[in-house]
Amino acid sequence: MTTTARVVLAVIATAGWTSSTCGELLTRTWNGGDATWSSDDEWSPAGAPNNNGADTFHAVVPTGAALLDQDITISELSVQGGTIAGGNSLTVLDSLNWSGGRIGGEGTLTLAGATTIDSSGGWVELAGSRQVVTQGATTVAGTTLYINSSGDDAVPGPVWTNQGAFAVTDESDFSLQNYAGGQPSFVNHADGVFTKSGADTQTDVSVVFNNDGTVNVDSGTLALWNDGADGGAYNVASGGRLLMLAGTRALGGGSSLATAGVLQVSGGQLTIGGTATINELVIDGGALEFGDTPYSVTGPVTFTSGFWGSAADLTLNSSLNWSGGRIGGEGTLTLAGATTIDSSGGWVELPGSRQVVTQGATTVSGTTLYVYSTGDDAVPGPVWTNQGAFAVTDESDFSLQNYAGGQPSFVNHADGVFTKSGADTQTDVSVVFNNDGTVNVDSGTLAFSNSYLQTGGTLRLNGGAVAASQPLELQGGALEGHGVITGDVSNNAVISPNGPSGVLTIDGDLTLGVNSLIDIAVGGSTAGTGYGYLTEAGFTPLSLAGALAVTLTGEYTPDALSTFVVLRSNEDLTGALTNVANGGRLYTTDDSGSFLVSYGESSPFNNRHLVLSSFVPILPGDYNDDGRVDAADYTVWRDNLGSGVSLTNDSTPGVGPDDYLRWRNNFGRTDDSFAGGPSLSAGAAPEPGCWPVLLALLALRRRRG
Structure with missing residues (x-):
């Protein structure tokens, strides 16, 4: 249409005129032959319809073929069947009612007014290289619109x-027919508003669909089967679904996507480069890629197959159900809600240099998670960081693929709890595993074929097993519980065997560093149930290093004849503990007594064992070790006040006011009374004066020193 014609139409519309204002509206019906539009005798009543100023026309084409042999302008058009073709343009000012038949040929069909396309369950067809422009309100219902290449x-x-x-x-659908030749397309202009509605209905668009205006999916499903380049807006209401099924579609930098309903990618490739607010997301095929702007998804995400990636950060605020496909790209994927990974015996993939952070509860079952190295030493591998509760319940594995390049890793954050369960199952972890949180092995086997590094946190065996192809590097935190570790352990952490069986077995070589601490809880005389112990079954002599700590639990007091074998090695013990030598005494952590500690070649027991024996209860304040707290002990305290020594029956270094309070509070007690028998009156404790005197004396002694 020329610029002049558009201006004329605009003036008419502004004035509120219709075509009938200029003259009588005349109806002309095509007789059904195959002829040119201008053939007067092919119309009934005779006379070809073409607005001429005096008269306006309503043309009806029920059958036959009317060939446009000149540019035609009419007010109304009803296409009920047959064909409109030819090489010229047709302008319909007021309305088109299209219920059947074909419009083809060349030139432009301009629909300036209302357009209704309703074939009552049938079809209409747009063919040739015809260009159609709708400027008014268009309604499509009960129709398949076939658009031919x-x-x-x-x-x-x-x-x-x-x-x-x-x-x-x-x-109603927009269906591509005859795929050869120039491809048909639908263009939603910058001024256009395309709206899909109809609950539980689906409109399939298999032609190229380009949107520079606004597409609203108020209800039902709009399914896109072909290519598209979009610079406009897509709005999906809570009852709507935007479905990508095939083709390559790019939402450019100026586009927007806002979904209160569902975005679903089932095939093809969808790239989102503009702004996006996504509620529910379903990926069950094809590829979904986000651009270099951070995005978030507020509702649940279901990912069953295909590829999902982005060049920037992506946050899922609700749940993720991942049962197939691969998540790749760059940036960080934050899973803030519950995550379920279950491929029913299949696999999922994490390639590229994607960083994944799980903050909610994650459950992995029936799945192999393939984690790829990058293939390039200069590019870091993907990292999965767990900050929440991460549970692996069966044979599921974390499998490293493509070993060249930046190595992938799993990081259990300080706030993370990683739990392996599933009796008689094994989870293989072939990626690097770094732990700063808590790793629980409740049942089954957690097997590391790559490195395990712990700088903090806890590795806890609750009856399960750990297998390690490389030595477990415990640089901090704790190793505790009961169960079996098959492999070597390099330890600078706290080792605390405990639990129902109380036996922690290392079926390999244990290397103790200077910061190691073997922490033993004694609550009875029976090994395993009364007290925990550590078994080491390596082939290299175990060199003791670090410290030993013993705590009495459950109000249990050992007798002097009880022995406790707290470490059993497969080879002779060498080295020495830093806080107690062989034959030395070790105070319990609660100052309730001391044990004789024996180990190594000079031990009276098996030189492959670390043994506690000859328990002596401590009577606090009995500084001369005569079995009673009396004035003589005050003299010992006074004579050593301010020194750095440890008094007898006191495990704290140095002599100060706290030691006086310990003596005063226990004055008059004996070995029997400390164990629960009668005590003498504490009122007999002599007072050396007042606290200022004591403090002054202490300060004086320190100055003299």
Whole structure:
């Protein structure tokens, strides 16, 4: 349409005129032959319809073929069957009612007014290289609109351009036919508003669909089967679904996507480069890629197959159900809600240099998670960081693929709890595993074929087993519980065997560093149930290093004849503990007594064992070790006040006011009374004066020193 014609139409519309204002509206019906539009005798009553100023026309084409042999302008058009073709343009000012038949040929069909396309369950067809422009309100219902390619690569296919309000209210489809030749397309112009509605209905668009305006999916499903380049807006209401099924679609930098309903990618490739607010997301095929702007998804995500990636950070605020496909790209994927990974015996993939952070509860079952190295030493591998509760319940594995390049890793954060369960199952972890949180092995086996590094946190065996192809590097934190570790352990952490069986077995070589601490709880005389112990079954002599700590639990007091074998090695013990030598005494952590500690070649027991024996209860304040707290002990305290020595029956270094309080509070007690018998009156404790005197004396002694 020329610029002049557009201005005229605009003036008419502004004035509130219709075509009938200029003259009588005359109806002309095509007789059904195959002839040119201008053939007067092919119309009934005779006379070809073409607005001439005096009269306006309503043309009806029920059958036959009317060939446009000149540019035609009419007020109304009803296409009920047959064909409109030819090489010229047709302008319909007021309304088109299209219920059947075909519109083809070349030139432009301009629909300036209302357009209704309803074939009552049938179809209509747009063919040739016809260009259609809708400027008014268009309603499509009960129809399949077949849009044919041209059949010739040199001839462009038909193009439908919407500049007005275009509404599809039910199952009506835009169906591509005859795929050879120039491809047909639908263009939603910058001024156009395309609206899909109809609950539980799906509109399939298999032609190229380009959106520079606004697409609203108020209800039902809008399914896109072909390519598209979009610079406009997609709005999906809570009852709507935008479905990508095939083709390559790019939402450019100026586009926007806002979904209160569902975005679903089932095939093809969808790239989102503009702004996006996504509620529910389903990926069950194809590829979904986000651009270099951070994105978030507020609702649940279901990922069953295909590829999902982004160049920037991506946050899922609700749940993720991942049963297949691969998540790749760069940036960080934050899983803030519950995550379920279950491929029913299949696999999922994490390639690229993607960083994944799980903050909620994660459950992995029935799955192999393939984690790829990058293939390039300069590019770091993917890292999965767990900050929440991460549970592996069966044979599921974390499997390293493509060993060259930046290595992938799993990091259990300080706030993370990683739990392996599933009796008689084994989870193989072939990626690097770093632990700063808590790793629980409740049942089954957690097997590391790559490095395990712990700088903090806890590795806890609750009856399960750990297998390690490389030495477990415990640089901090704790190793505790009961169960079996098959492999070597290099330890600078706290080792605390405990639990129902109380036996922690290392079926390999244990190397103790200077910061090691073997922490033993004694609550009875029976090994395993009364007290925990450590078994080491390596082939290299175990060199003792670090410290030993013993705590009495459950109000248990050992007798002097009880022995406690707290470490049993497969080879002779060498080295020495830093806080107690062989034959030395070790105070319990609660100052309730001391044990004789024996180990190594000079031990009276098995020189492969670390043994506690000859328990002596401590009577606090009995500084001369005569079995009673009396004035003589005060003299010992006074004579050593301010020194750095440890008094007898006191495990704290140095002599100060705290030692006086310990003596005063226990004055008059004996060995029997400390164990629960009668005591003498504490009122007999002599007072050396007042605290200022004591403090002054202490300060004086320190100055003299």
